[in-house]
Amino acid sequence: MTSTLRVTVRVIATCVLAVLMTGCIKVDLNMQLRGDNTVDGTMVFAVSRDLLALTGSSADDLLGQITARAGPLPAGVHFQASGYTDDRFEGKTYTFRDVPIDVFSQGTTAGETIAIQRVGDTFQVKGEIDLTPAATGPLQPGSAQLAKDMELRIAIAFPGPVSQQSGGTINGTTVTWTPAFGRKTEIRATGSAIGSGGPGVLLWILIGLAILLLVVVALVVLRSRRNRVAEPDAGIAGPSEVPAPSVPTDPFAEPPSGSG
Template identity: 30%
Template sequence: MLGLLTRRVLVAAAALGLLFATSGCLRIDLGLEVRPDDTVGGEFTAAWSDEFMAHASDQGLDQAQLEAFLDALLDGVPGTERTPYAEGGYTGATATFTDRPLSEFAEFGGDDWGYLRIQHTGREYDLESHWDLRAAGFLDPAQFAGAEILLSVDFPARVTEHNGTLEGRTVTWTMTPGEEYDLNATAVANNGIAFLIAGVAFVLVVCALLWLWQWRRLRRYSIGNPSA
């Protein structure tokens, strides 16, 4: 899907002839949720900055052209639900998809721009990704200077390693055209058997302490009252 996405970015930009320098005008946001049943849901957002929209006519662009560009980006994203997006000074649309097998993300991408791999082995979830946004044909930094490309992944386990920004169990990476990025993250699920054993051991220790406290209390009472 990411390989398809990057190709759609190129096709959409070329088809609409958006050959102008625009700083921070575009936000592309892909959010994935990895679930315990090894399925993946997510949202893909494409939006223009409100500041750019206010001056788009100065570039000879009208509202229909801008909406057509976003439609071209969103076209083909799995799922059919599409909702308006307005957040952080950006306005556009979000396409939502659900219940994609995690296996689809084991070998994801692999084109000239990069790849994303998410694998689940035992208790461990591993993400490895590489994006070369300097590659010819992607969003030209001269045309889309400061365009914001976000990738966030919500793991079903505690994140133990990452090189992005962590909030709870979600790791987010922010990228821009003209740069190269290596992304990685590891999440580890709790060992259910070990947790159960630890819980049982805790209960036994508490019971033993209560029994010892009660025994000492009875013994002290018996010594202090020999006639009892």
């Protein structure tokens, strides 16, 4: 299955446009790929607190202007929005769950895509984020520095180990890219679509432990029963085995003292 995750490039391109109009932007996209070809994730879309103070606008107003032409996520992706704040930015967190990967193919961008393809037991991620001047166009005076202050981050977690990647960094089963203004970031990664140690494996481990516990209990009960059967026999005294007095072989020898 091949799906085009245009959402990422859509957001990045929108942020570059937002820089021209407003200033500092934060985009933090986290995606968790699932073995059933669905994706869970969150996206933080926020603007600088300094910018809000400077313009006297609210985060909702500025984000509304930025996403007026296109939503934060492609059409068809159902999400829940909640407020987001940190020490520098204020905005929204968009949370989505159990979204079929091919749903992200909906929508259009400026001709760029990030594609995720299911190939056998692996996911392959291919694409790029081009934030060079040739792609974004010339910035207004003073906007270049604001663009450099953008916080852009894309993290894709695979169900299993990552075998290779380009342009990012690997931490466990997650590959993270941090596109920067003025650079073209290659986004490539291949990772397992099958989790190592998922719920199925855990279930079998628990079943095995349960069986082992039953065996141990059965052995303890059997040993206890055997001990109970043996205890009455141990309490019955057998015939005394007092050794008989020795009989002298010498007919002239004196009989043992005390004999009758």
